[in-house]
Structure formats: C-alpha cells, structure tokens
Amino acid sequence: MIYSEKVMDHFAHPRNVGEIEDADGIGEVGNAKCGDIMKMYIKVNDGVITDVKFKTFGCGAAVATSSIATEMIKGKKLEEALKLTNKAVVEALDGLPPAKLHCSVLAEEAMKASISDYYKRQGIDPEPFVGKQSACDCENCDV
C-alpha cells in the first residue's frame, strides 16, 4: 500500500490537533469497533468558522483526512464549509488508496456533525443546512 507524500505530511505533522475548550460545536463520528473515531471542534463567529481542532483515533488516512479537512474549513463561512465533499478531501491529499476512501467520508461527516451540533446549540434545526446525518454503512455498525 502506498500513501501520497501529502498524506504522509498530514499524518506526520497533523494541523489543528487538539480540543477547543469553549467550542461552539462538537461532532464525533465513527466507532472504536471499526477502528476510526473522529472528533471535530469548531468555534463560530458571525457565521464563520474562526477556529477548528480535531482528535482522531484511526489509521494514517484517518488522521490525514481529518487534518486536511480542518485546514479546508478554517476561516470559511458555514455554508461554504458544508460544501466540502469527501472527494475534495481526497483530491487535496493527492489521492487515497481505495480501501481508505471511507476515511475521507468520515472526515466530511465529522465536519458536518460539528456544524449540526453548532446549529442545535443555537436552537436551529440543522437538517435544512446539513441534511440528514448519514449512518455508518459498514457491517460492524448498527449506528
């Protein structure tokens, strides 16, 4: 299996690792059974993601996709951030091995989950903005 240099760079030097104590939204996706958990924290000001941090339990691709996803949404308006797709994450990393594509989906979902949480905390129904939170489709999960 071969990882791109971009993936290895984000794995070895992940951007925005950590927690935000007074986060405005926190999203956690994946589960330990499947071997991937991503947790994303966002700080929102005037509809703009001013800060974002993540913690990930998972493989190299899981760390790299969460790292680059935080870079791609930092400083963005919420509606712009929500346009981030797993495909864009993969492209930004110069590709992922086929078996690792699900990690990019998790990164997209972690981002959406954190924004959903933000809307909920504001008393706003997130569904019109974020859509339905997709369930994990792997065979191990009953999520």
Add this chain to the structure above:
Amino acid sequence: MKKRFVYADNAATTKVSQKALNAALPYFTELYGNPSSIYSLGMNCAKAVLKAREQVADAIGAKANEIYFTSGGSESDNWAIRGCAKLGEKKGKKHIITTAFEHHAVLHTCRYLESLGFEITYLPISNKGIVTARQVEEAIREDTCLVTIMTANNEIGTIQPVAEIGEVCHKHGVLFHTDAVQAVGNIEIDVNKMNIDLLSLSGHKIHAPKGIGALYIRTGIALPNLIYGGAQERNRRAGTENVPSIVALGVAITDAVKDITAKNEKVRKLRDKLIDGILKIPETRLNGDREQRLAGNVNVSIRGIEGESLLLTLDLEGVAASSGSACTSGSLDPSHVLLALGLPHEIAHGSLRLTINEENTEEDIDYILQVLPPIVKRLRSMSPLWERICKTENIHDYTLD
C-alpha cells in the same frame, strides 16, 4: 540515541543470507540448465536440486523423497489440504478439522472446500492462543479425513502441541497436516517424532528468497496433484524447478536448524526485555501465552490507539513492525487471530507485532523501547478513544501531565 533502522518484522519476511545468496548465484548465470535436460549442464542442476532436497529433509527429520518443492507456504497448504480432501472424498469422508486462528492460506482453502460440500470444524483457541489434543480428539468423527493445525501461529507466535495432536490423529486413522512456516528454524521439528503426515514450509521466513517452499508428504500418502504438467518433482508438482531458490533454501534451512537452542536463548532474552519494557506503558497487554511462544515473537495490544498509525510513526523513527489492525488487514475487521483470542475489536485494532531474530541486537531493543513510549503517548493524546477510556474507567490520563 541516534536514529537507526531496526527490522522487527521477521515473521513477515527475512533478509536472504549471504551464504544462501552466494550458493544460488551461479545457478542464474553459469549453471542455468534445466534439471530435466540430459546433458551435463542440466544434470548438474538436477544434482543441486537433489542436494537441496536432502538438506530440507534432514532439517525436519524426513527422507529426501518425501520433500516436494513448491512456490511457498500458500501453495504447500493448498496442495496438502485440497489433496487430502480429495483423498477423503473418495472414501466418503468430507469432514476437516482446523482452528480459528490458522493462516489465511489454510482458512480460505477450507472455506473453498466448504463451497464444495465439505464440512469444516474450526476449533476455538484458548485465551492464551493454544489448542489442545483433547479438543482435536473430541472433534474427530467417522467421516473426518484431515486435521490441519499450524505448528506456531504467525501473529502471536504461540506454539501448538503438534506431537500430541498428531498422536491423536493417528490413533483415529486421520491424516495430520501442519503449517510450520513460522516454526521451522525456530523450534526443532521432527516429522516422525511429532506424528506429522504433511508439513508446509517456506523459504523466505528463514533467510532464503521469496517464492520457494516445500511440502513434506509422508511416504505412502497418494496425495493428488495440485499443479498438472511436466514430470518434475517425481510427477507430482509440474513446472521447471526454481533451481537458484531451491539451492538457497537448502543452504538456508541447514543454517536455520543449526544450534536452535543457543540461538533461541539469545533471542528470547532480547524478546523478554522488549516485552517487559513495552508492558511498562500503561494499559498494554501481551497477546498469547508468554512461555509457549516463539523466541522472537512479541505481540501486544496498546489501548486507545490504532495499529496502522503506530506502524507509520514507528517507521518514521526507523522501526519496521506490523499490526493486526483492520487498516493493515485491508478489511474493516481486525486480525482474525486476535479476535479468536477473544479480544474486543477496539483492542485488536491497537495491536503491535514485533518479531526479532538472531540478527537483532540489544541496541535494537533499547532503541525500540526508547522511541515507542513517546509515540504511544502522542497518538493517545490525539485519540478520542483514549480520552473516553480514561474518563469512563477512571484512569489517570498521563498524556495531560
């Protein structure tokens, strides 16, 4: 300590020894004949193959005419199991006994046989990674044609009571095959004393090249062919002999079985230091029995982190190792061996296998023990799973110190 390269994945493959390489090299260039040819160039190659056959036979207490060269462990396993299945089928016996933690070359061959109407019993293993002769005896039925159980496990290194299992098989007239790919060169093997009817071995685990192996077939077992074609290997395995690799295997296996006790004493000492050092890291466990295991095998689970991340980070520090995490197995499930031990998925995902051999030094071990704890700490500090473990189990989170 200065950064160094430490190869700690000898169960995956080994370096070809200089001696094996030197022995093989002439057979690529000057001595390139086909052993089936009648002229001296060919005949010299046939003699070299014969010599290697004797060397392999000597290493496992067999006769030279019981050794058949193959492309490696997987082919040997396929040939033995599918062949014995055919033999059994002729007598209306379509039941095979194996274990839940065999190598995929055995397990997937058994699954294939299930699709052909065979019934397979997958014996469970103990939480120490051992299967007993008694379990085998209790599973043997009238229609059992084969028992196939590995000599030593490739992931957790546990050594199985092969001699006793073989005895039970023979008592009930059942053929016994063992995949000894990880065991040859690490424990003494005698096919007669251990009651083995068929044994698979591989070259690249014992300092011979990849792509060469052998199957031992006890005299009198009319095992049907797996590969049909020319008359090589006394009509039983077609294909022009891989002469350079066969020669290398002969040399390598001779060296591998020499002074096993002394070699193991040295390797076990290093291994024990490694195990003790790693177990000092909080929330770690050794997988598999500590005593009944290969001298060079370390397999630990490190809670809260995932195996592939650990391997990639170790690699950045120069340490080559392996893991049974799902991410390294190419599926969503972690290693079937660790699951068979009864480990929950999340603990199996965080496994680390270090397999050392006689070429490793004390400096290698010290180096691993120096780089591993900070890597674990860093990965845990960014793991939401570790955070959760600490909170729910009231464990002190040392990554915050």
